[in-house]
Amino acid sequence: MDLTELVEQLPDGSVLTDPDLTASYRQDWARDPDAGSPLAVVRATSTEHVQTVMRWATAHHVPVVPRGAGSGLSGGATAVDGGIVLTTERMRDITIDPVTRTAVVQPGLLNAEVKRAVAEHDLWYPPDPSSFEICSIGGNTATNAGGLCCVKYGVTTDYVLGMQVVLADGTAVRLGGPRLKDVAGLSLTKLFVGSEGTLGIITEITLRLIPAQPKQATVVATFSTMEDATGAILDITRSLRPSMLEFMDKVAINAVEDAMNMGLDRTAEALLIARSDSPGAFAASEAATMEAACSAHNAAEVFSTEDAEEGEAFCAARRFAIPAVERKGSLLLEDVGVPLPQLPDLVNGIAAIAAERDVMVSVIAHAGDGNTHPLIVYNADDAAMTERAHLAFGEIMDLAIALGGTITGEHGVGRLKKAWLPDYLGEDVMELTRRIKHALDPDGILNPGAIL
Template identity: 50%
Template sequence: MADLIARLRSGLPAAAVITDPDITTSYAHDMASFSDAGTPAVVVLPRTTEQVQHVLRTATELRVPVVPQGARTGLSGAANASEGCVVLSLTKMDRILEIDPVDRIAVVEPGVVNAVLSRAVAEQGLYYPPDPSSWEMCTIGGNIGTGAGGLCCVKYGVTAEYVLGLEVVLADGRLLTTGRRTAKGVAGYDLTRLFVGSEGTLGVVVKAVLALRPAPPQQLALVAEFPSAAAAGAAVCSIMASGHVPSLLELMDGTTVRAVNAMARMGLPETTEALLLAAFDSPDPTAELTALGELCLAAGATEVVPAQDAAESELLLQARRLALTALEKVSTATMIDDVCVPRSRLGDMLEGVAAVAAKYDLTIGVCAHAGDGNTHPVVCFDAHDPDESRRARESFDEIMALGLALGGTITGEHGVGLLKKEWLARELGPTGIELQRQVKAVFDPLGLLNPGKLF
């Protein structure tokens, strides 16, 4: 320990090396439930690429595990500390290095907060689309590590589609540059995509080149109320099959609607079983909203209410952004699942989750990025009640099994981390896991980077 601390301090400012256990313990875990965390030996907060290289060279020489971290808003335990590790917090590397309106790119460090980048590019008439629910706190490095999505992915896609190039410090301290700044490029294997979603197990991102889009017009939204999850699922299928491309297509089940009302008094219809929010950011969204509303009514919606202006639209979208926070207030703890199913099975997924909630006698609310089938069942439970905690964990697993049975995946945007290691093995199978381990070994032969995550 003394040798490790001394070696780290030889290449880092004194304030960047934290050994106070009261502070280091606060870096031990992210926001996931049921995910073990060890006690870090030290927390380091570098500000430069060279300092990150020094940390990784030191860790390699001394054979000490390193756990990269961003804002720790993750929900899978991917940022949880290993026992005796170096926690490498990248939050101090928070500079926007460049915004180029001609090439439509931004070059940023990993600690830049998503919302800060979004506002900075908006000032130049540009748009960075990925917007996770935690966008006011989460960092670009974390978004890249988990392959984050957001509310707008039905039209604009997820983080992986906006990462053009990276600078990555490898486990032994070497600096790797991947990708490009150009709009096109297919030179060699796509290592950039390999790092996106790798959860800090292959290298540490220290710089990212991100694609930007021209800022779209202000979006206009509507809300549709449904008497059943099946009817809402049918509406989503009709919307997508019709060729409409909404900028947002989100769903909240009745449990979630009531939780949002209880917390924020939004005045949402409490008798609904499913509430669908849709928006368009086209130059003339009114006609598209009208057509979409007709499809909802044909699928069984009991009421369709279009927003009258941008302010009313934003109020509707705020209700959806509050969903996870509202469900967290239902009980002392939550487990937030992240199962993505084919759009055609969305109704089956919602009905299946309701059956799981009844079986385990738990409150489970569902909010979803309906346009791409990504559901977030939120299991609410009393963490101080052992039996209820057991039922929560069993219900969580049953929901993931349901997602796979419906042809889906165990994670659409939150990642695997510690929480879903067993389920990754089930989804990928032995051959898939073996190849993933081999890839890991190429980049990190000593297994020091975020050990124990993914598999």
């Protein structure tokens, strides 16, 4: 394919074709082994550049895979052979309006950068994936990312008021805007949140902000059995809505301790990190309620603090759990969620699958909303173990569906989970999804192979 026309329409240096440079854009963090080799990588810096790419791609029937920071965990940004990888990493503008408590941002900004910028105005952008320091706000929007505080504050879609999106034919449309109440017409903004680049490419996002988070009280508890830990989780969520309720199993505890040397109890089967940010004395009161719930379920140790640095150290340990476990081998990363009452059955079922398939599966979780991240650890050089790991991957998703849960709570479907989407959605909803995709992308050039 001759790229001369495309190169001439874009600023110098925007189009990369050197295989040594494009190779780093073939995969996201999921490291899809079936990733293709792109024809080129385009580093856009404006909506107009994205329009140029899509007009050229439509005219020449070339697939386009949108990409943010490449931190995705489901293969949503996997390159395809002969296609364009269109990265928004250089689109980094932000404008903050403290009066309306909104921010208009380009997709290349990292989540952490948005948080820091709005904090200068005593405001807060709540969604906080564990990878918030390295994931982009565009990728967060494309996957409807969640995070540690979602149990109380919700996920990305709850903070997206509007966006600008470029469609497959290069048309740029504005949806929503800086209005807290806006119900005219169909809810098209929400349609694009979580669409993983299959319906359009998001080039600007209007975010809702809230006042800065109050001081938090943190409770940390260890348990000698999974049953006690999950029982404490259910009691806590039955009594109140914490601002965070996180879970780590023994494998994750030890992996984090190996890396961070925090003095975590290596003998514990489970660790809970819970927080309250209720105003004034209510935070201490809620922390006491959470302590009591943990003690009632035989916690081996319960620790409580209102010291911000001390509490943040435990949160940092939880955020580092996936990279820490990854040091033990190759990973298949799950993102299954169930209704809270089914959480014990999910955890026990995962343990049974791990034993049956003879693979290590570490479970970490946003326990307060039932969203778990089973991490399947295996030796990629061992063909038999690799096969068992992939079987366990599918069986865990089947288990989640059987328990009334979902195959993804926040990482997206991408390419790695799409085989299980029909069982989760049902054929009628799958057909509706295909019709929407075809209406917006009739040639199927936007992120082909993702979701559908």
